[in-house]
Amino acid sequence: MDIQFRQLEKWFGTLQALKPLSMTIQSGEFVSLVGPSGCGKTTLLRMIAGLEDPAAGPILFGGTPVFDSENHINKPPQKRKIGMVFQDFALWPHMTVFENVAYGLKATGRKREVKEKVTDALKSVQLDAHHERYPHQLSGGQQQRVAIARAIATDPEIILMDEPLSALDASLRDEMRILLQSLVKKLNMTAVYVTHDQSEAMAMSDRVVVMNAGEVQQTGTPEEIYQRPVNDTVASFIGKGTLLDGLVTEVEEVPMLKVSTEVQIPLSSKKTKGLKPHDWVHAIIRPEQVKLDTKPSEAGLAGVVETVSFLGERYEVSVKLHGCNERLFAYTHEKTAPGQEISLTVRNTIHLIQHKGGLTHEETA
Template sequence: MKIELRAIQKSFGSLEALKPFSLTIPSGTFVSLLGPSGCGKTTLLRIIAGLEEADSGTIKMNDQIIYSNEKNIHLPPQKRGIGMVFQDFALWPHMTVFENVAYSLKATGKKKGLREKVDQALENVQLGDYRERYPHQLSGGQQQRVAIARAIANDPAVILMDEPLSALDATLRDEMRILLQSLVKRLNMTAIYVTHDQNEAMSMSDYVVVMNAGTLLQEGTPEDIYRYPQTKEVAAFIGKGTIWDGHLQTQGDETYLKVEADLCFPLTNNTAKIIHNEPCTIVVRPEHVRLSQLMFNGAQTGVIESVSFLGERYEVTFRVGQKEKRLFAYSYERFTPGQQIYFTILADSIHFIQPLGGITNETA
């Protein structure tokens, strides 16, 4: 089910929750709406579901208009072919697992083959043996599976999920991520997933939509969002990284990035037209910084600030230059806070954010 949003706008009194917002979601894709609390992502999800009405704009599903303020079209939620999974599970405590899942079918008048549909939905979430239990007899992860089974029992073309894993512990979240991904693909649904957790968004999604203050900052594959953020805001919100303002310097045929008077890095593969002393903003990801306890050609020095063990590697924070700017790196070698180290940044991995200086090349 392809979903098209055109100029969707929503205000609550003087608060503009969504500024004119346009987005196309291809059929069969898993799309995450990612952003901080209050950015408008849940409001947008509820508008798509029909639980909230936009002030203006148009929503289409496979070229059928389901909402248009101008044409006075507002298809009710039960007729949109949408399943919804909420953050708080929203299960009826006095109903069994079977009855909770069956409720969505009864509410939409789809009683034919009800038992078979409920049984299939429960099998899809691996709860076939839990039909007669009540919600209080289930773990948090099992309750969320019931909520998912209820959402897919109607065989919806679209499933909407509002931070469905936030109430679960880390291990359960990992298990549920895998389940949700496999279900969406196996059942060929279009999924829209609201989260403020970048790890969830990046690991689960075909596409990520980064939002803030009711606006769309950037959309793309997880890889593109991570590697080529278009704004400081996106770069800071997605993944670890160092964001520096600096100036491009030229000396003969060589180009350098000058961050501070004593902090300068050579650049390679530069295809942009360089103006001497042109301002720019760069993003350096930790995996593109090389550390060593021994001096090597072209290295600069820094002082270790902190070291965190992540299991497969260490996350290292260190200070560089007279103004002690912070830089992040990964290492398979253990360092000690206060220790002097030598480092270099892989020049062809530095990403330039476009707005400052007009730099449009992805690597410099």
């Protein structure tokens, strides 16, 4: 079942919590809403659930409006046939695991299916035992499994998840992420997933919606968002990297980004159309584009290692470039030490976030 909004917006008093937004979430698609807290992602999710009333704009599930201010349609949450997973799990403490999961079926009068559906749901979250336990007798991960089982027990075609993993420990988080991902695909549900953790969003989603201050910044596949962020907000929120700006110069027909008088970084290995000397650009360099060389060489940029973080399979190193105030991140398998002199090269095409042609040097200085 697909979900559509057209010019959907929301105000809290004089604060516009969501600027008019139109989009379609395809049936079976896994969409993440990501952004810093207060960006409107949770508000959007809650409007889909029917827990908040939009100021304007219809919301359609499979082409049927569940909210339409013009036609005075506003289906309450219980009529929207959705499943929802909450950040704090929201398990009812006075009900057993079984009762929690069976709740939706009982509430909607599907009493005959209870036993089978609950058993299936619990099995699919790998929680076959513990049916008679109360939530407080379970671990955090188990509680979250119950919450997921509860959300899927009624066979909803849409599942909404509000930061479901944020209350879990890191190790559990990965495990639960994989469980959720496979479950959603297996059951072919349309999933809307709210998170402030961009890596979670990138890992799980078919499509990522990056939001900030009530506005959608960019929508796209995780790869698009990562590789071609449309603005600083997206660029800095998604993934690591260094934002740089400067003027374009050309060295032997290769366009270079002139960061300072001494530092120039090749923008592309190939000839790039539309880039002329004296153009002003704003670009992002991701760590994986940077190659370190522990032996100083003339070819690369010179810098000094500032910090080294061991990530298990590799190191993340921050390098302060000589001759300017910029700092680049890089991954390496070689151990380096802070203070070590180093040279580095930037590979692949650098993604330009902004590009303004024909500025004079003075204007940018």
